[in-house]
Amino acid sequence: MSKLTLISEALNRVIDNKEILKEESYQIFEESQRNSFELYKTSQILRNKYKGTSVTYSRKVFFNLINLCRDTCSYCTYKSEPGQSKISMMSKHDVQNLAKLGKTHKCTEALFVTGERPEQKYQEARTWLKENGFTSTAEYLIHASEIALSEGLFPHTNAGNLTKSEMNELKKTNVSLGLMLENSSMRLSQSGMPHESAPSKHPKARLRVLKDAGELGIPITTGVLIGIGETAFEIIDSIYAIKEIHKKYGHIQEIIFQNFQPKLDTRMKNIPSPEEKYFKTLVALARVIMPEMNIQIPPNLSPDTYASFLSVGINDWGGISPLTPDYINPEFSWPSIDTVAKNSLKAGFELKARLPVYPEFFSFVHPDLKYIISEGTDSEGFVKTEYQK
Numbered sequence: 001m002s003k004l005t006l007i008s009e010a011l012n013r014v015i016d017n018k019e020i021l022k023e024e025s026y027q028i029f030e031e032s033q034r035n036s037f038e039l040y041k042t043s044q045i046l047r048n049k050y051k052g053t054s055v056t057y058s059r060k061v062f063f064n065l066i067n068l069c070r071d072t073c074s075y076c077t078y079k080s081e082p083g084q085s086k087i088s089m090m091s092k093h094d095v096q097n098l099a100k101l102g103k104t105h106k107c108t109e110a111l112f113v114t115g116e117r118p119e120q121k122y123q124e125a126r127t128w129l130k131e132n133g134f135t136s137t138a139e140y141l142i143h144a145s146e147i148a149l150s151e152g153l154f155p156h157t158n159a160g161n162l163t164k165s166e167m168n169e170l171k172k173t174n175v176s177l178g179l180m181l182e183n184s185s186m187r188l189s190q191s192g193m194p195h196e197s198a199p200s201k202h203p204k205a206r207l208r209v210l211k212d213a214g215e216l217g218i219p220i221t222t223g224v225l226i227g228i229g230e231t232a233f234e235i236i237d238s239i240y241a242i243k244e245i246h247k248k249y250g251h252i253q254e255i256i257f258q259n260f261q262p263k264l265d266t267r268m269k270n271i272p273s274p275e276e277k278y279f280k281t282l283v284a285l286a287r288v289i290m291p292e293m294n295i296q297i298p299p300n301l302s303p304d305t306y307a308s309f310l311s312v313g314i315n316d317w318g319g320i321s322p323l324t325p326d327y328i329n330p331e332f333s334w335p336s337i338d339t340v341a342k343n344s345l346k347a348g349f350e351l352k353a354r355l356p357v358y359p360e361f362f363s364f365v366h367p368d369l370k371y372i373i374s375e376g377t378d379s380e381g382f383v384k385t386e387y388q389k
C-alpha cells in the first residue's frame, strides 16, 4: 500500500501505529465537522489493516428472560410494568423450548437479557423467581445459561450491573458477557437527563462492572448510546474510559455504537435520532482511538445505510436473530442474514459467522467451554459452515 500523507499530524501518527491523545481526538472531531475526508480515510485504512476484508455477526436467539426493571431510563421501551401486554417472565420450560427452537434455526448464541434486578422492586418478580426455584435474577440466569448450553447454544448474558461473584458463576457457562457503558458522563444522570432515575447507569457503577469483568478475565462487550443528549466530547471521553480499562485487562472484546431511536411510550419520544454524519464521525473516531478494537453497529437501526458504515471503520453487525425480535428496539426488525451478506459483499466485505465470543478471546473462556468452542469453529475461529445453514 502506498503511504498516504494526511494534513492532520495526529492522523498520520495513528497510521504509523502511534496513539493519539484525547485532546487530539476532540480536535479531529471538530475538524471533521468541516471536512471528514481524512478521518474517514484513516478509519478505512485501520479497519482494513486490523480486520481484513470480512465483517462478522452472531446468529442469536434473544431470551427476554424478565423485562421488569428496578430502574427507569427515559428512552427505554424494553422495560415493562406488571400488567402490561409486553411483559415477559420466561419459565425454565420456556427457556428450554426456545433454546431447542433456536438450535433448529442454526443459532449459536443465546442472548439472555433482563431488566436491572427486578426483584428489588417488584413482588411479581420475587414470586416468579420463587416459582422457578430461585431467589435472585442472577441465580436464575446461571441456571438458564446451563439450559441453553445443554441445548447446544453459547450463552451471552446482558443483565445490567452484576456483582463480581455473580459474574464468576456466569463465567462457567457464558462465553462472554455484555454491559453497555452508555456514556461515562455523570451529567446524563443529573436531573432532567435520561439516566436520572437509573442509578445502575451511573458511570462509576458501570465502569466498576467492566473492571470486575477484567479482573475475572471475562470477555465483555460494551458500548455507547449516541444521541441521548450527550456532547460529542462526552462520547470521546467514554471511548477513552473504555480504552483505559481495556489497556489494563485486555478483555473488552467489542464496542457497540448504538444510535438512539425515540420510542412512543417514553419520555424521550420527541427527541430525534442522531444525524448520521455525527454518528459516523464518532464511529470513525473510535477506530482511530482504538485501531484494533471490534466495532459494531446494529444493522436494523440504520436499515437503509448500514453497509456504508463499513467505510468508516466498523467490522461487526452484532447479534442478528432469524427467530426472535430485537426487544430493545421492537419497531426495527432484523434484516435477513442473506440480505446483510449481500449488502456486505456489495461493499467489498465477506460476511462471516462468529460465536458470541470473538476468536481472539477464546483463551479467556472457562476451560470447560473450550472443547465445545473448538468443535463448532474452523481454523480461524469462525462458526463452521455446517453449523450455519
Ligand code: SF4
Residues within 6 Å of the ligand: 069, 070, 071, 072, 073, 076, 077, 078, 079, 114, 115, 116, 160, 198, 200
Ligand atoms: S435501559 Fe435497562 S436499566 Fe434502563 S430502564 Fe431499560 S431495562 Fe432498565
